[in-house]
Amino acid sequence: MDILTINCPNCGGVVQRRRDEYFVRCPYCGSEVAFDEIKEEAQLEGYRAHINYLEQNENADRTSREAMVRWMRARNIVLAAMTLLYLIGFCVVGYDSEMDRDGEMWIGVPMMLISLGMYFFGVPTLAAAYPAYDALSKKTDKAGKVKMWIKLGLTGLGLFCVASILAYIIIRKILKV
Numbered sequence: 344m345d346i347l348t349i350n351c352p353n354c355g356g357v358v359q360r361r362r363d364e365y366f367v368r369c370p371y372c373g374s375e376v377a378f379d380e381i382k383e384e385a386q387l388e389g390y391r392a393h394i395n396y397l398e399q400n401e402n403a404d405r406t407s408r409e410a411m412v413r414w415m416r417a418r419n420i421v422l423a424a425m426t427l428l429y430l431i432g433f434c435v436v437g438y439d440s441e442m443d444r445d446g447e448m449w450i451g452v453p454m455m456l457i458s459l460g461m462y463f464f465g466v467p468t469l470a471a472a473y474p475a476y477d478a479l480s481k482k483t484d485k486a487g488k489v490k491m492w493i494k495l496g497l498t499g500l501g502l503f504c505v506a507s508i509l510a511y512i513i514i515r516k517i518l519k520v
């Protein structure tokens with residue numbers, strides 16, 4: 344039920360009424376308070392403006408959530424492709440050089456170079472595209488992008504370490520070189 348509020352013209356106390364009441368006795372001073380239509384309209388306008396504001400925020404929220412999902416998908420693809428290329432390239436280079444073959448120059452090394460290129464170009468690109476837009480303050484969170492750059496950079500380094508260890512294990516234990 345809608346409750347309308349007005350300040351008592353006599354004592355200033357907060358007086359509330361239901362929508363179907365037009366005169367209310369002030370609970371503080373006992374005088375009769377009339378709710379006039381102009382004030383009521385103004386209050387309804389206030390409610391309407393508030394509802395519009397909430398709806399706008401909800402839409403902005405949904406848009407930024409969708410942008411975040413797309414960004415995370417792109418990030419996962421870049422990091423996964425980078426790690427996989429590095430892992431396979433490392434295995435080829437390690438295996439071929441142990442076996443004294445020269446395939447690494449044509450397959451392994453280019454794969455590792457592409458992987459490093461993905462790291463050095465992909466991380467800043469992803470950080471710049473990070474949807475760090477705050478819908479409420481309507482400002483881009485620049486510090487958030489910089490933090491994401493550092494975070495992605497460190498994540499990439501970690502993935503290279505994991506891929507190197509995996510490649511070592513694959514070459515030594517599985518290929519038994």
Ligand SMILES: [Zn+2]
Nearest residue numbers: 351354369372
């Ligand atoms: Zn009063």
